[in-house]
Amino acid sequence: MEAIKRLKALLKEIYIINSSVSLMHWDQSTYIPSKGAETRAEALGYLSTLAFKKLTSPEMGELLETLSSQNLLNSLSNIDTALLRVVKRDYEKAKAIPPELYEKFVIASSRGQNAWEKAKREDDFGYFRPYLEEIIKLLREMVEFYGYEKDPYDALLDNFEPGMTTERLQHIIAELKPEIINFVRTLSKLPAIDTSFLNGRFARHLQSRLSKMALKVIGYDFDAGRLDETVHPFTITIGPGDVRVTTGYKPSDFTASLYGTIHEGGHALYEQGISPELKWTPLADGASMGIHESQSRLMENIIGKSYEFLSFFYPKIQKAFPKVLENVSLDMFYKAVNKVEPSLIRIEADEVTYNLHIMLRFELEKALINKELEVKDLPEAWNEKMKEFLGIVPPNDTMGVLQDVHWGSGMIGYFPSYMLGNLYAAQFFNTAVSEIPDLHQQIAAGEISNLLQWLREKIHKHGRVYEPDELCKRVTGEELSPRYFIDYIKSKFGKIYGL
Amino acid sequence: MEAIKRLKALLKEIYIINSSVSLMHWDQSTYIPSKGAETRAEALGYLSTLAFKKLTSPEMGELLETLSSQNLLNSLSNIDTALLRVVKRDYEKAKAIPPELYEKFVIASSRGQNAWEKAKREDDFGYFRPYLEEIIKLLREMVEFYGYEKDPYDALLDNFEPGMTTERLQHIIAELKPEIINFVRTLSKLPAIDTSFLNGRFARHLQSRLSKMALKVIGYDFDAGRLDETVHPFTITIGPGDVRVTTGYKPSDFTASLYGTIHEGGHALYEQGISPELKWTPLADGASMGIHESQSRLMENIIGKSYEFLSFFYPKIQKAFPKVLENVSLDMFYKAVNKVEPSLIRIEADEVTYNLHIMLRFELEKALINKELEVKDLPEAWNEKMKEFLGIVPPNDTMGVLQDVHWGSGMIGYFPSYMLGNLYAAQFFNTAVSEIPDLHQQIAAGEISNLLQWLREKIHKHGRVYEPDELCKRVTGEELSPRYFIDYIKSKFGKIYGL
Numbered sequence: 001m002e003a004i005k006r007l008k009a010l011l012k013e014i015y016i017i018n019s020s021v022s023l024m025h026w027d028q029s030t031y032i033p034s035k036g037a038e039t040r041a042e043a044l045g046y047l048s049t050l051a052f053k054k055l056t057s058p059e060m061g062e063l064l065e066t067l068s069s070q071n072l073l074n075s076l077s078n079i080d081t082a083l084l085r086v087v088k089r090d091y092e093k094a095k096a097i098p099p100e101l102y103e104k105f106v107i108a109s110s111r112g113q114n115a116w117e118k119a120k121r122e123d124d125f126g127y128f129r130p131y132l133e134e135i136i137k138l139l140r141e142m143v144e145f146y147g148y149e150k151d152p153y154d155a156l157l158d159n160f161e162p163g164m165t166t167e168r169l170q171h172i173i174a175e176l177k178p179e180i181i182n183f184v185r186t187l188s189k190l191p192a193i194d195t196s197f198l199n200g201r202f203a204r205h206l207q208s209r210l211s212k213m214a215l216k217v218i219g220y221d222f223d224a225g226r227l228d229e230t231v232h233p234f235t236i237t238i239g240p241g242d243v244r245v246t247t248g249y250k251p252s253d254f255t256a257s258l259y260g261t262i263h264e265g266g267h268a269l270y271e272q273g274i275s276p277e278l279k280w281t282p283l284a285d286g287a288s289m290g291i292h293e294s295q296s297r298l299m300e301n302i303i304g305k306s307y308e309f310l311s312f313f314y315p316k317i318q319k320a321f322p323k324v325l326e327n328v329s330l331d332m333f334y335k336a337v338n339k340v341e342p343s344l345i346r347i348e349a350d351e352v353t354y355n356l357h358i359m360l361r362f363e364l365e366k367a368l369i370n371k372e373l374e375v376k377d378l379p380e381a382w383n384e385k386m387k388e389f390l391g392i393v394p395p396n397d398t399m400g401v402l403q404d405v406h407w408g409s410g411m412i413g414y415f416p417s418y419m420l421g422n423l424y425a426a427q428f429f430n431t432a433v434s435e436i437p438d439l440h441q442q443i444a445a446g447e448i449s450n451l452l453q454w455l456r457e458k459i460h461k462h463g464r465v466y467e468p469d470e471l472c473k474r475v476t477g478e479e480l481s482p483r484y485f486i487d488y489i490k491s492k493f494g495k496i497y498g499l
Numbered sequence: 500m501e502a503i504k505r506l507k508a509l510l511k512e513i514y515i516i517n518s519s520v521s522l523m524h525w526d527q528s529t530y531i532p533s534k535g536a537e538t539r540a541e542a543l544g545y546l547s548t549l550a551f552k553k554l555t556s557p558e559m560g561e562l563l564e565t566l567s568s569q570n571l572l573n574s575l576s577n578i579d580t581a582l583l584r585v586v587k588r589d590y591e592k593a594k595a596i597p598p599e600l601y602e603k604f605v606i607a608s609s610r611g612q613n614a615w616e617k618a619k620r621e622d623d624f625g626y627f628r629p630y631l632e633e634i635i636k637l638l639r640e641m642v643e644f645y646g647y648e649k650d651p652y653d654a655l656l657d658n659f660e661p662g663m664t665t666e667r668l669q670h671i672i673a674e675l676k677p678e679i680i681n682f683v684r685t686l687s688k689l690p691a692i693d694t695s696f697l698n699g700r701f702a703r704h705l706q707s708r709l710s711k712m713a714l715k716v717i718g719y720d721f722d723a724g725r726l727d728e729t730v731h732p733f734t735i736t737i738g739p740g741d742v743r744v745t746t747g748y749k750p751s752d753f754t755a756s757l758y759g760t761i762h763e764g765g766h767a768l769y770e771q772g773i774s775p776e777l778k779w780t781p782l783a784d785g786a787s788m789g790i791h792e793s794q795s796r797l798m799e800n801i802i803g804k805s806y807e808f809l810s811f812f813y814p815k816i817q818k819a820f821p822k823v824l825e826n827v828s829l830d831m832f833y834k835a836v837n838k839v840e841p842s843l844i845r846i847e848a849d850e851v852t853y854n855l856h857i858m859l860r861f862e863l864e865k866a867l868i869n870k871e872l873e874v875k876d877l878p879e880a881w882n883e884k885m886k887e888f889l890g891i892v893p894p895n896d897t898m899g900v901l902q903d904v905h906w907g908s909g910m911i912g913y914f915p916s917y918m919l920g921n922l923y924a925a926q927f928f929n930t931a932v933s934e935i936p937d938l939h940q941q942i943a944a945g946e947i948s949n950l951l952q953w954l955r956e957k958i959h960k961h962g963r964v965y966e967p968d969e970l971c972k973r974v975t976g977e978e979l980s981p982r983y984f985i986d987y988i989k990s991k992f993g994k995i996y997g998l
Contacts, residue, residue, distance in 0.1 A: 016542045020519035023526060027737075031530075035723040036741025039778075043515045043738060224534040238526075239542060242535025279538075 003066045004080055010060060011087065012280040017051040019239045026244055029230040056094045064088055079277060082465040086282050093159065096145045105138045109410030116408025123398040125379050128408065133375045135410050136368050143369060153366040156413030160289040161420060163469050166366060169416055172423070173359050176482040181389065183490060184342060184353055188391075190497050193339040194332070200324040202254040204229075210254065210320045211247055211261035217313065218299055219452040220245070220265050224272050233260040235267040235296075240279045243271040254321065255337060259300050266299030267292060269452060273460025288468040289414065291459070293421025294428060301351050301422075302429050302488070303443060303451075310334050312446035338496050342390040344399045351422075352489055356389040358419040361404075365412050424472065426485035428459070431476045502565045503579055509559060510586065511779040516550040518738045525743055528729040555593045563587055578776060581964040585781050592658065595644045604637045608909030615907025622897040624878050627907065632874045634909050635867050642868060652865045655912030659788040660919060662968050665865060668915055671922070672858050675981040680888065682989060683841060683852055687890075689996050692838040693831070699823040701753040703728075709753065709819045710746055710760035716812065717798055718951040719744070719764050723771050732759040734766040734795075739778045742770040753820065754836055758799050765798030766791060768951060772959025786958075787967040788913065792920025793927060794954070800850050800921075801928050801987070802942060802950075809833050811945035837995055841889040843898045850921075851988055855888040857918040860903075864911045923971065925984035927958070930975045 021044060028040050054060065066072075067084055076084065097105075112131040119128035139156065146155035151166035158164065212227055223241075230246040237243045245268050247261040270286055278284040286292035303309050314333050318325045325333070340350045346357040364381055367373035373381060382401040383393050394400030406414055433439050436450050443451070458475045472480050493499075520543060527539050553559065565571075566583055575583065596604075611630040618627035638655065645654035650665035657663065711726055729745040736742045744767050746760040769785055777783040785791035802808050813832050817824045824832070839849045845856040863880055866872035872880060881900040882892050893899030905913055932938050935949050942950070957974045971979050992998075 013545065016545045019542055020523065020546060023522055024519065027522060027526070031725060031727075033722055033724050033741055033743075035720070036738055039739045040741075043518055046512065046515045047519060221534070223532055225532050226530060228530075239535055240538045242532055242538075244532075 003063055003072075004076070007060075007063045007067065007083075007087070008281065010054065010057075010063065011083075011282060014051050014054050015280045015282070015284075016239075017047055017054070021047045021051065022236050022238050026228075026236050026238060026246075029234070029246065030228045052094065055091060060087075060091060061095075064091060079283065079465060083281055083283055086464050089162070090282060093146070096147070097142055098145065101138065101141060101145070105135075105142065105410060108134045108138055109408075112407075113405065113409040116402065116405060119408075120398050120402040123396045123402070125397045125402060128402065129375055132378075132407060135407070135412075136375055139369060139410070139412055140371065151366070151370060153369045153413065156369060157416060158413075160414050160417050162288055162467050164288075164290070164416070164420070169362065172480070172482050173362070176355060176423075176486065177359055177389075179486050180352060180356060180489070183493070184340065184356075184390075186499070187340045187352070187493065187497050188342070190499075192341070193335045193496075195336040195339055197324065197328050197332070198255060198336055199252055200321070201251055202249075202321060202324075204249045204251070206320050207249045207254045207257045210317060211257055213316060214258060214262050214304075214313065215245065215265045215268075217446055218262065218265050218269065218303070218448050220268055221272055225268060227261070233257075233264050235264045235271070237271045237284075240276065240284070243268045254317075258317070259304060259337070262304040263296045263300035266296035269299070269455070270295040270460050273452075273456040274463040275461040278463045278465070283463045283465055285464050287459075287462070287464055287466060287471050288420075289417035290420030290424060291468050291471060293417050294424035295421075295455070295459070297421045298425040298429060298455075302425055303448070305334075305337050305351070306443060306492075307334050308440050308444035309446075310337075311444050335496055338493070340493055340497075342392050344386070344392065344394050345403055352493055353390060355419045355422055355485075358415050360385045360389050361406075361415040362419070365407070365415065369412065420468075420480070423480060423482050423485045424468075426488040427472070427476050427480065428455075429488070430484045502562055502571075503575070506559075506562045506566065506582075506586070507780065509553065509556075509562065510582075510781060513550050513553050514779045514781070514783075515738075516546055516553070520546045520550065521735050521737050525727075525735050525737060525745075528733070528745065529727045551593065554590060559586075559590060560594075563590060578782065578964060582780055582782055585963050588661070589781060592645070595646070596641055597644065600637065600640060600644070604634075604641065604909060607633045607637055608907075611906075612904065612908040615901065615904060618907075619897050619901040622895045622901070624896045624901060627901065628874055631877075631906060634906070634911075635874055638868060638909070638911055639870065650865070650869060652868045652912065655868060656915060657912075659913050659916050661787055661966050663787075663789070663915070663919070668861065671979070671981050672861070675854060675922075675985065676858055676888075678981075678985050679851060679855060679988070682992070683839065683855075683889075685998070686839045686851070686992065686996050687841070689998075691840070692834045692995075694835040694838050696823065696827050696831070697754060697835055698751060699820070700750055701748075701820060701823075703748045703750070705819050706748045706753050706756045709816060710756055712815060713757060713761050713803075713812065714744065714764045714767075716945055717761065717764050717768065717802070717947050719767055720771055724767060726760065732756075732763050734763045734770070736770045736783075739775065739783070742767045753816075757816070758803060758836070761803040762795045762799035765795035768798065768954070769794040769959050772951075772955040773962040774960040777962045777964070782962045782964055784963050786961070786963055786965060786970050787919075788916035789919030789923060790958070790967050790970060792916050793923035794920075794958070796920045797924040797928060797954075801924055802947070804833075804836050804850070805942060805991075806833050807939050807943035808945075809836075810943050834995055837992070839992055839996075841891050843885075843891065843893045844902055851992055852889060854918045854921055854984075857914050859884045859888055860905075860914040861918075864906070864914065868911065919967075919979070922979055922981050922984045923967075925987040926971070926975050926979060927954075928987070929983045 024040060024044050024047070028037060032040060064084070064087065068088070108131070112135050115128050115131040119125060140152070143152040143155040146158075148154040149165070153166045157166060157169070208227070208229070215227060216222070225243045225245060228244065228246045229249060231248050233245075233247040235243065235245050245261065245264045247257045247264065250256045270292060274284050310333065311330060314330045317333070318328070338350065340352045342353055343349055346354070349357055360382070363385065364373065364378065367381075368375065368378070379397055379401045386400065387393050406412070432451060432454050436442070436454055439451060442448070459471065462471065466474060469479060523539060523543050523546070527536060531539060563583070563586065567587070607630070611634050614627050614630040618624060639651070642651040642654040645657075647653040648664070652665045656665060656668070707726070707728070714726060715721070723740045724742045724744060727743065727745045728748060730747050732744075732746040734742065734744050744760065744763045746756050746763065749755045769791060773783050809832065810829060813829045816832070817827070837849065839851045841852055842848055845853070848856055859881070862884065863872065863877065866880075867874065867877070878896055878900045885899065886892050905911070931950060931953050935941070935953055938950060941947070958970065961970065965973060968978060971977075
């Protein structure tokens with residue numbers, strides 16, 4: 001047991017260094033003065049590398065070897081067994097890539113992100129192309145080091161969603177895609193929903209007050225976090241008892257900050273709910289990106305954009321902006337925030353069309369990694385798929401293939417998490433409804449605590465103890481299925497559109 | 500030259516780790532949520548220890564040894580020579596104390612501070628006594644390890660003011676004390692100055708605006724820092740280009756936040772003015788605590804409470820609080836903020852009596868370290884000296900021996916820095932007046948930039964390159980003398996009191 005103690009001490013060191021990195025990141029997006037920002041990257045680089053070095057140190061290797069001997073494994077608690085599993089996983093992933101290759105990739109990702117920013121601003125894919133080519137070239141090398149069973153792309157997918165494979169994802173998509181495409185076609189023939197009244201001028205301090213109110217309603221603990229303003233909303237855990245949320249305020253559209261905040265609030269509830277038992281260890285994190293996203297999408301969409309929640313919360317919104325919303329009924333507002341319409345930009349997409357944006361990206365990035373597509377042909381492939389999936393074609397690359405930061409910064413294999421999050425959310429909520437009596441009525445009364453209690457017990461408190469698959473089975477009794485999402489979408493939007 | 504490169508790389512690592520510690524400290528005083536604060540100390544402890552371990556590492560020892568060989572020293576630049584001097588100093592100080600003793604001291608200091616807080620709150624010196632006894636006992640051991648020429652107390656003094664000795668301090672005090680005591684006696688026979696109009700209710704946002712305005716006037720660069728609210732004001736450097744100031748707002752007294760901010764602004768100007776050449780090294784710091792304090796006291800008192808500065812700035816103050824200050828003339832305000840009166844609390848003391856509070860503490864802490872006084876006799880000794888120096892005796896220990904945090908947190912040898920700061924400030928300013936034509940008129944026009952330029956060139960940009968003594972000689976042509984302070988005080992307050 002001496003070894004497990006030493007392992008935990010080493011993990012705590014890594015946790016604390018990462019915690020200082022998180023605080024620097026948060027500070028960099030919120031309060032850092034401009035001249036301080038110039039050298040912050042160097043500090044961040046050093047501290048991140050320090051944590052990485054400790055994770056891949058010979059000491060870590062020896063501890064893991066000692067602890068992996070069979071007779072020891074049987075004497076470990078469930079949590080310690082899980083701890084060993086995730087540390088081994090993280091260690092092996094980190095050790096899999098030769099340091100020189102990894103360094104090349106870090107540099108290429110950093111350059112790629114800068115190039116992407118310029119290319120997007122100037123609508124110039126040609127400028128971005130060589131940077132993305134370098135990233136794809138390196139990732140094609142890296143997947144060989146990570147290893148995979150069937151598809152090279154599996155290796156990247158597994159970085160974000162442990163256990164998920166390309167094959168399984170394709171099965172899910174095969175079931176989901178035609179349903180969504182058909183449903184969108186049906187809805188697009190019906191009269192459009194009016195959203196014009198959502199435009200106006202909305203004072204920042206009123207938006208901020210509304211965002212805080214929404215966070216309180218969903219159960220976010222302000223004694224263990226805070227809300228600040230940034231350009232792009234995010235959630236970041238600084239340390240135990242310190243999970244911070246940020247949001248951005250658009251003067252012309254308060255729904256962006258409101259739903260952005262509720263989305264991040266969902267992520268934050270997950271991290272605030274992780275058991276204190278897992279403190280200072282890598283288990284104190286989400287089970288996967290998909291599971292994490294399920295918590296944010298559940299709060300943002302399934303709760304936040306439900307008729308029940310809005311019947312409680314819309315009067316508060318109306319009170320915050322009485323002039324603009326004076327003549328807007330709950331019904332009008334509910335429909336407006338749930339308008340379905342094929343659109344060009346993923347992050348602005350509605351619940352129904354959103355997954356189509358993800359499928360498109362998944363198919364393209366899989367083809368890039370599996371050498372079925374080259375970067376030079378990417379814009380054309382993007383536009384073709386937009387036409388096929390959503391029936392529209394972007395007028396330029398800025399609103400098309402250049403819209404997202406992910407690829408330029410080396411994040412390939414991440415996009416499917418967003419879709420998985422939507423599917424997990426619907427499946428989890430389906431179980432919650434059956435296990436919590438009167439849940440819909442509770443939500444309509446602004447009473448989220450029973451749902452939160454349920455989420456804490458079933459999902460949040462376990463952190464990374466269970467892999468996504470096992471967690472899904474424990475919560476819902478079966479593995480992930482797109483059926484629940486399809487049913488949810490058809491039922492909700494069928495009613496909204498009077499089908 | 501390979502060794503100097505490696506040294507700088509190692510120093511940069513230490514700098515960055517310390518930088519993460521600073522950010523955590525700043526965050527802890529400003530924005531941390533309460534539940535996050537519970538575990539912050541552990542993170543701070545780990546990271547501070549990590550920096551300490553790197554400073555005292557065998558690698559550091561070897562590098563210093565290599566670099567100390569005579570033939571190399573001659574080939575080093577001035578800055579690298581200074582760098583080597585301060586790193587050797589810091590290394591040797593850190594290595595001087597056996598780790599077990601140092602750890603005991605860190606624990607005793609932490610417990611001592613907690614005990615002090617309770618004892619002060621409850622006016623219970625008896626409760627505090629054993630904690631302080633432990634600290635004094637450990638410090639008496641530690642000074643033997645640090646080493647000293649004459650007085651054991653020298654070893655502690657040198658931690659904060661390199662080169663300063665007990666003997667020299669006593670000479671300075673011998674010259675200063677009777678002058679001040681006599682001058683205070685003279686002033687106390689004159690009619691008291693009215694300050695009643697300074698009381699009122701001052702909205703926080705107006706105080707904050709005024710504080711920011713004052714920082715801008717003295718030349719603080721908001722692109723390389725920021726102002727936030729904390730209980731106690733402080734200045735902290737997070738990293739290159741990032742020097743932050745905090746202040747506290749008393750609803751009933753805006754002069755506390757205003758002068759607190761200008762004081763911290765003086766510290767911040769020093770750190771903002773350090774040459775970028777010294778970036779990431781321990782040279783990017785103040786020459787000593789005394790020199791640092793000279794910059795804050797110069798801005799707070801010699802500039803901020805001067806008639807010239809107020810003739811420019813008071814109209815702005817009046818505009819901020821028109822109702823309270825409507826009938827208060829510049830003359831009345833100037834006199835009010837410069838009222839001289841023996842008082843019990845150091846941090847509220849005026850410019851004339853302030854140093855008496857320091858002399859008292861110096862004599863007591865010196866006696867404690869030199870085994871001429873025991874902790875049990877401290878309250879009585881305190882009260883006797885208060886009677887002797889200031890003519891008043893505190894009604895309780897909370898307003899007497901328990902008022903300051905320093906001793907309980909192990910900071911012994913620090914207090915003299917405050918007095919030295921006052922003396923350096925007067926001596927520096929005396930030179931500035933002779934070297935900058937029309938300085939008084941410039942200040943009266945709110946034009947501080949020439950003075951700041953002068954301070955930058957003479958003091959700020961050098962950071963720790965020169966020891967306090969050498970710096971003082973370079974700036975003023977002679978070593979520190981209390982004469983300038985005495986002249987300044989007599990001239991300024993003689994006029995105010997119509998002598």
